[in-house]
Amino acid sequence: MPTHREPALRVAGLRKAFGDHVAADDIQLTVPAGSCYGLVGPNGAGKTTTLAMAVGLLRPDAGRAEIFGVDVWSDPVRAKGLIGVLPDGNAMPERLTGREVLTYLGLLRGLPHEVVAERTGDLLQVLELDAAERTLVIEYSTGMRKKIGLAVALLHAPRLLVLDEPFEAVDPVSAATIRAILRGFIGGGGSVIISSHVMPLVEQICDHVGVISDGRVVAAGPLADVRGAATLEDTFVDLVGARPRATEGLAWLSS
Amino acid sequence: MAQLLTPDRAVTAPRPAALARHMVGMRLALMRNSLRGDNVTNLYTGAALGLILALGTIAVAVLWPVYLPLCLAVWLSGWIFGPLLIGGGSEALRPEYFSLLPVTPGRIAAALLAGAFAGPAPLITLIALLSLPVYGWRFGPGGVLIGLVAAVTTLVTLVMISRVIVATIGLFVRSRATAAAVGVVTGTAIALCSNGWAPLIALGGTDSAAWSHVLVRVLPSGWGVAAVEAPWPLAVAILVAAAGLIALLLTAWASLLSRRVVSAARGGVPPRRGAPRPFPAAGGARAAAAKELRTWWRDLVRIQLLVTAFSYAVVSPLLLVTIGAWMVVPFTGLIAIVMAAASSANLYGADGTALWLTLMTPGAERADVRGRQLAWLLVVGPAAVVLSLTGLLVSGQSWAWPWVLGLLPALLGGGAGVVVLLAVTSLVPGTDPHKRGGNPLSTGADESAETGLAWLVLITVPATALPAAGAVLLHPWAGLAVGVLTGALSAWGLGWIARRRLEKRGIELLNLMKHGPAPQPGKPATADLPLRHRIGVTICHTIAWLPLFPQGLVPLVMKIFGFEDPVWFLALHLPPLWQWPTIIFMIATGLLMYGYAFLIPMRLSSSSPATTTE
Incomplete structure (x- = not known):
């Protein structure tokens, strides 16, 4: 039986290459139970690849991933029971309404029908998707897709939430709602790992942070240790290396 | 330098010629970039076949000029039905790409038309149209001149007709009724391709020659011939x-293009009225089946393909009735089952990356596979049974009863099994449903690969049903009994293999759909075969059915049943004396071609030195 002393997520030596391009190289991360962990990195750094390998959606070339001590690749069924996942950009059962998606997935997970109905109603209401009762998921806006994805991740009351860019394309009001949900979830003993580009947001809700650049972890640990005296944004730019500034280019844009 | 620092106030629209260029x-560039692997083979094979047909058309103009307008009408039908058959037409240049250019729709259309000519098909058609000069x-030098001009106008007309049809489908297929209408037209067209000779024979005779003579000249494809034959002013x-x-x-x-760009329909969702029916309170396979049934009812692509299958099954036996052959009519329902299986062969590919939810739900693979089978049986089964009984009763072919009743359960079970198995083993990745463009009938999948998959279903x-057929021969x-037994076994057993495969390789399927086929040195595609074999394999895949099924x-x-109508x-x-040897020769040829097409890639890939990588 996994206990709370086990970290919520531990990955070690994860590696994935697509052809010649190494998307993730020897990734080491530990997400303590009960923490909110922010995974940050520039575009194409390997955040999505890392999270996909950690939850069992992408087979790594090497390395291991454990969720509360359960190996994702040798005991996937138990591991998947413990996590709720919001992957980036994956399709859904597109021709169901939001309520139908949640009902279907709840029943598929073996939850009793009354529980499914109750939780579905709650989630749709809290995430403000209940107004679009007749809209199929394929007709949802980008922000609505994020929200129904989050509802799917929360439906079975997992112990670890793995959210890839949960705030992308979400309006400020909904973002506040999501932040409140996450705080409540962590307050109730849950653990969260999110990936994001938005540093102030990560600083606001996360207590641990990992920085990935070019497929490698360049810094990881409690937020205060990683950023030191500076802001996370400055630390991040220092860590991943400042790019050539664009101010001298695009001169024709200024009038 | 000074003008670089101020916004361009005098931006002029690109000139039409530049736009077209x-x-x-x-x-x-798009074509060059997509010419990888199997696409190259398909292009070469298609171009070679097209070239043969084009040269054949010129030969007709020289040797049998009477049939030239008819040949050109066939080219016209190719341009009309080609895009329908490959799912709404492949659109390399989508009008959506250019919707923000500061240019009028007319100019965009003209430029897109120029783009539409940059490909092998118009070039080959032009060669065929050289039959006009x-x-x-x-008719002398004047005839050559008129023929040359007519060749160009006919080419432009054919390409334009094709484009207009694709645009019309893209714009108007927004409801179940229109999707079904396209399905009926497509199914009828395929039926005419395979059995259209029957009504021609039935109409054949001296009196039909006159009107068909006029008809093929009235069609846009025949105007060139008419012009060549006409006196100067009329020409x-x-x-x-x-x-x-x-x-x-x-x-x-x-106007179609500009309306398409500003009308925002995504992924071919039919309009709905009222609240959706409540989801049944059942878990496992029944929940998955409920999801599938809703998808069948709400996806215009699935509706169109299913209607195509059923209308082919209904129309092609009826075409044979025109020559008094009723023997195929009882099998209408059986043809429908096989065609419906072929049209739903890419079940997992059509849903795209939604597979991740099945993979992330513990134990959901079984429910998903069984649910899809159940839904397929519910969608196809009742209609197939009704068609079979109607066909039996209407045709009055009493000998067919044991055949139909034996083969019906065998094919239904076999179809339910094969569909999920091939959907898992031979998935063809397409565009995720929510990312499809303004053309609701295009899934973005590689059409030739999807066609190959459909052929595989048509064979498997x-x-x-072979055991059931054998049993009928022994005792009507x-x-x-054998049909029910093998049907149940196929559905259960093939579904079981599909489920195991999904559990073991589901992640690879997901990433195939997300990122496309990964470069796997251990598993060379046909692309790694020498070109000679690649063309051979593709040709065999394309035409091996001809000697094996219709001619073998x-x-x-x-012959077994004593029908002597040749x-x-x-x-x-x-x-x-020669009949049996010919039949055996045809069957053997077909089998050899399939054997070559399947075994050569396997043999060459297993002898490839890079196999140890996995």
Whole structure:
């Protein structure tokens, strides 16, 4: 039986290459139970690849991933029971309404029908998707897709939430709602790992942070240790290396 | 330098010629970039076949000029039905790409038209149309000149008609009724391709020659022939009329395109009324089946493909009735099952990356596979049973009862098994449903790969019914028991394999759909075969069914049952002494071609030195 002393997520030596391009190289991360962990990195750094390998959606070339001590690749069924996942950009059962998606997935997970109905109603209401009762998921806006994805991740009351860019394309009001949900979830003993580009947001809700650049972890640990005296944004730019500034280019844009 | 620092106030729209040139360049670049692996083979094979047909058309103009307008009508039908058959037409240059250019829709349409000509198909068609000046030679130098002009106008007309049809489908297929209508047209077209000779024979006779003579000249494809044959003033009038038709089509196309760009329908969702029916309170396979049934009812692509399958099944036996052959009518329902299986062969590919939810739900693979099977049976089964009984009763072919009753459960079970198995083992990745463009009938999948998958189903589903057929030969009513048994076994067993495969390799399937086929040194595609073999394999895949089924197995069955009407079966036209050897030769040829097409890639890939990588 996994206990709370086990970290919520531990990955070690994860590696994935697509052809010649190494998307993730020897990734080491530990997400303590009960923490909110922010995974940050520039575009194409390997955040999505890392999270996909950690939850069992992408087979790594090497390395291991454990969720509360359960190996994702040798005991996937138990591991998947413990996590709720919001992957980036994956399709859904597109021709169901939001309520139908949640009902279907709840029943598929073996939850009793009354529980499914109750939780579905709650989630749709809290995430403000209940107004679009007749809209199929394929007709949802980008922000609505994020929200129904989050509802799917929360439906079975997992112990670890793995959210890839949960705030992308979400309006400020909904973002506040999501932040409140996450705080409540962590307050109730849950653990969260999110990936994001938005540093102030990560600083606001996360207590641990990992920085990935070019497929490698360049810094990881409690937020205060990683950023030191500076802001996370400055630390991040220092860590991943400042790019050539664009101010001298695009001169024709200024009038 | 000074003007670089101020916003360009005098931005002028690109000139039409420049726009067209860029469009052609873009189309060629897209084609170059997509020419990898199997696509190269398909292009070469298609171009080679097309070239043969084009040269054949020129030969017709020289040797049998009477049939030239008919040949050109066939080219016209190719341009009309080609895009329908490959799912709404492949659109390399989508109008959506250019919706923000500061140019009028008419100019965009003209430029896109130029882009549409940058490809092998218009070039090959132009070669075929050179038959017009060749035919014109009989009427002197003037005839050649008119023929040349007519060749160009006819080419533009054909391409335009094709584009307008694609645009019309893209714009108007927004409801179940229109999707079903396209399905009926497509199914009828396929039926005409395979059995259209029957009504032609039925109409054949001296009196039909006159009207068909006129008809093939009235079609836009025949105007060139008419112009060549006509006196000067009339010829010029016809050519002017052709130019007018082109202008009309261009206007229509431009307005269709501009309406398409501003109308925001995504992924082909039919309109709905009222609240959706409540989801049934059941778990496992029944929940998955409920999801699938809703998808069947709400996806225009699935509706169109299913209607195509059923209308083919209904129309093609009826075409044979025109020559008094009722023997296929009882099998309408069985044909429907096989065609419906072929059209739903890419079940997992059509849903795209939604597979991640099944993979992330513990133990959901079984429910998903069984649910899809159940839904497929519910969608296809009742209609197939009704069609079978109707066909049996209407045709009055009492000998067919044991055959139909034995094969029906066998094929239904086999179809339910093969569909999920091949959907898992031979998935063809497409665009995720929510990312599809303004063309609701295009799934973004590689059409030739999807067609290959459909052919694989057309071969394997009937194969699952072979035991039942054998049992019927032994004793008429043994077939029913064997059919029920093998049907249940196929559905259960193949579904079981599919489920195991999904559990073991589901992640690879997901990433195949997300990122496309990964470069796997251990598993070379046909692309790694020497070009000679690649072309051979593709040709065999394309035409091996011809000797095996219509020219081999069908005359075999007809001979066994004593039908002596030779129709178009070569063997039955020969003296009795040669009939059996011909049938056996045809079957053997078909089997050899399939054997070559399947075994050569396997043999060459297993002898490849890179196999140890995995």
